[in-house]
Amino acid sequence: MLSQINDKAIVHVVDDDASMRGALEGLFDSVGLDAHTYATARDFLAAGLADKPGCIVIDIRLPDMNGLDFQAQLIDIGVRLPVVMMTGYGDITMSVRAMKRGAIDFLPKPFHDQDMLDAVMAAIERDRQRRTVEGDISQLQQRFGTLSARELQVMQLVTAGKMNKQVANDLGISEITVKIHRGAAMRKMGAKTLADLVRMAEAVKPKG
Amino acid sequence: MLSQINDKAIVHVVDDDASMRGALEGLFDSVGLDAHTYATARDFLAAGLADKPGCIVIDIRLPDMNGLDFQAQLIDIGVRLPVVMMTGYGDITMSVRAMKRGAIDFLPKPFHDQDMLDAVMAAIERDRQRRTVEGDISQLQQRFGTLSARELQVMQLVTAGKMNKQVANDLGISEITVKIHRGAAMRKMGAKTLADLVRMAEAVKPKG
């Protein structure tokens, strides 16, 4: 799970045109990128590699599904791989829709190899950064998971700025018990100071 | 400065076509939006309204400047108004470039009135949200400005999790002096608790 961050990035190419698949595979190989190709959206999903680091290059015209719909579906099912769209017959409306949904680039065919490489490199970099940030947060969330119900309550009130006695009052328990839970929360979270704990609480909160 | 947040949003329309300017002005008026129109990029800049809330609708073809270059220039000179591009002859490459630079939408002419209104409404909302967030931060930064050099140093070390005696050691002063600066910083920043102060420090830091 955490090792994914160090996995080598994979470039997934989804295009019904076999010659294009071959050309792109050769292009990515030539710069040392690991490329997987698929003729259909279904093939990509069946491969089960959607959680690994990398990005996905999608042609607008696919046998089983419109490329834009595929992009939307990926978002729906939680696949966060950055998308590079390409097409031979697209129009402005399509490109704008893809970009609004967060596509890294939208390349009309024929494109220059370098443009595709630039887009893919940017996509991989974005994916890497996202995984780094989310990895840190999931690590924190994991630690949060080790907190007991009481410890979590106490921690929330403490990081909100309340004093031990206020927390005790709010929870209907004694101050000494609050201190115990507070200390336990600090230990479990790996926070050496209250400032650390506050930052941890802030980092996890906005996520959801 | 802060009152801008409550100012009414202005929709700036930059298009060399007088009939289009008139049509858009009528469209925006019809939904209660305050519209200003300009024939050239220069005219817009001369109006000096770039800091007020709102958004800007730009035609790709302008007399004095390409619309994409205008968009890039706005970014360069720090105008953060959300951009809606429109064009009668654009291609995919243009639309992608505009979207990569953060345009809200890119509408080929002729467009449906509703599409333009949707884009402008989304642009105004984004502008509003940005101003809200940045307003909060600038308010904090203003308070930071009232801190003396020592108070700022102490606050930074304190929010980093150091104890008063550690801060005293780091700065080569006595602990009692640290307490005084610390208390002054709390008062000036309007922080009732250390947790508040930590959050303020966090909110200002990532901005830069």
Add this chain to the structure above:
DNA sequence: GGGTGGATCACACCAAAGTATGACCCGAAC
């Protein structure tokens, strides 16, 4: 030259935080 504000520090005192020891209750798991 007197006023202002920043920085420094001491002394004293109280409030709050943090820790250790020991204890009890309870439910779930073995």
Add this chain to the structure above:
DNA sequence: GTTCGGGTCATACTTTGGTGTGATCCACCC
């Protein structure tokens, strides 16, 4: 039924935090 973890609490103690009073020094400004 015994063990284990969570939750509860008390007593006692030390360390930090926070405030007030009073004071000195210095730079700057009118």
